[in-house]
Amino acid sequence: MTTPDANGTRPDALDASKPNVARAYDFLLGGKDNFAADRELAERLLAIYPATRQMVRENRRFLVRALDYVLAQAISGYLDLGAGLPTSPAVHEIVRRQDNSAAVTYVDNDPVVINHLWALTCSADSRVEAVAADLAHPATVLGQVRETGLIDLAEPVCLILAMVLHFQPAPAARDLVAAYVDDLAPGSYVILTVGRGEPAIGDQITKTYDAATLYNHTPEDVASFFPGLDLVPPGVCDARAWMPGWITPAPFYDRAGQVLAGVGVKK
Numbered sequence: 001m002t003t004p005d006a007n008g009t010r011p012d013a014l015d016a017s018k019p020n021v022a023r024a025y026d027f028l029l030g031g032k033d034n035f036a037a038d039r040e041l042a043e044r045l046l047a048i049y050p051a052t053r054q055m056v057r058e059n060r061r062f063l064v065r066a067l068d069y070v071l072a073q074a075i076s077g078y079l080d081l082g083a084g085l086p087t088s089p090a091v092h093e094i095v096r097r098q099d100n101s102a103a104v105t106y107v108d109n110d111p112v113v114i115n116h117l118w119a120l121t122c123s124a125d126s127r128v129e130a131v132a133a134d135l136a137h138p139a140t141v142l143g144q145v146r147e148t149g150l151i152d153l154a155e156p157v158c159l160i161l162a163m164v165l166h167f168q169p170a171p172a173a174r175d176l177v178a179a180y181v182d183d184l185a186p187g188s189y190v191i192l193t194v195g196r197g198e199p200a201i202g203d204q205i206t207k208t209y210d211a212a213t214l215y216n217h218t219p220e221d222v223a224s225f226f227p228g229l230d231l232v233p234p235g236v237c238d239a240r241a242w243m244p245g246w247i248t249p250a251p252f253y254d255r256a257g258q259v260l261a262g263v264g265v266k267k
């Protein structure tokens with residue numbers, strides 16, 4: 001992956017001959033915004049682990065449950081880092097089912113993602129913004145978000161980091177979340193998911209994935225990505241098992257690959 005330019009976007013992101021993170025993910029989700037190279041990468045992943053397609057859907061279903069929970073806490077600003085190409089239900093669609101005026105800001109370092117978000121969502125809803133930035137630079141990202149004037153970061157907000165921290169080494173992921181949380185108002189929520197697998201599968205996937213460097217975090221690593229946050233029950237667990245209000249994770253069948261998910265709140 002090339003270095004982000006001054007705007008935080010990747011100049012290589014328009015090259016259709018190479019697999020791309022957002023577009024390969026779009027294919028796994030059943031979307032149409034992808035090229036042959038993206039589909040070929042996704043097919044290689046599916047050949048190693050067919051349940052990869054289920055995992056990305058489980059992530060989205062978890063997001064619906066987690067966002068419904070946070071919306072019920074009367075949070076009115078949603079900041080989605082590593083937003084991805086528009087899909088359904090998108091974060092702003094989930095939010096709009098309960099709140100007509102909540103602000104949603106999408107952040108991504110892929111210019112194609114930002115252009116799609118602008119064309120398909122921001123143009124239709126004045127309370128939705130898209131910002132091109134590299135989430136690895138929290139001060140810059142939050143500065144750009146403040147500049148839009150849409151989300152009031154002095155008030156409690158919800159930060160979403162879904163299926164993106166497996167593109168950061170564990171210590172960097174931990175430090176990044178800590179830096180964002182440090183700048184958020186007390187009462188803010190963090191919704192976070194990470195895709196991972198038992199070594200027999202996860203290591204093959206990380207070696208095969210060539211759209212970016214992929215890290216196969218351990219469950220202990222993922223649990224450490226909530227620094228300074230109180231975990232909303234049932235805590236960090238398989239996305240299939242996260243049900244708001246459940247003290248322990250809901251029963252589910254064990255599998256080699258999983259999306260680990262959790263919701264934290266800053267006290």
Ligand SMILES: C[S@@+](CC[C@H](N)C(=O)[O-])C[C@H]1O[C@@H](n2cnc3c(N)ncnc32)[C@H](O)[C@@H]1O
Pocket residue numbers: 021022025059081082083084085107108109110113133134135136161162163164167
């Ligand atoms: C696997 S997709 C996940 C999309 C969405 N969050 C979801 O859960 O469905 C990861 C997204 O994160 C973006 N991304 C990866 N690294 C990033 C970074 N350092 N800064 C901003 N966006 C990043 C990619 O461009 C892609 O759109």
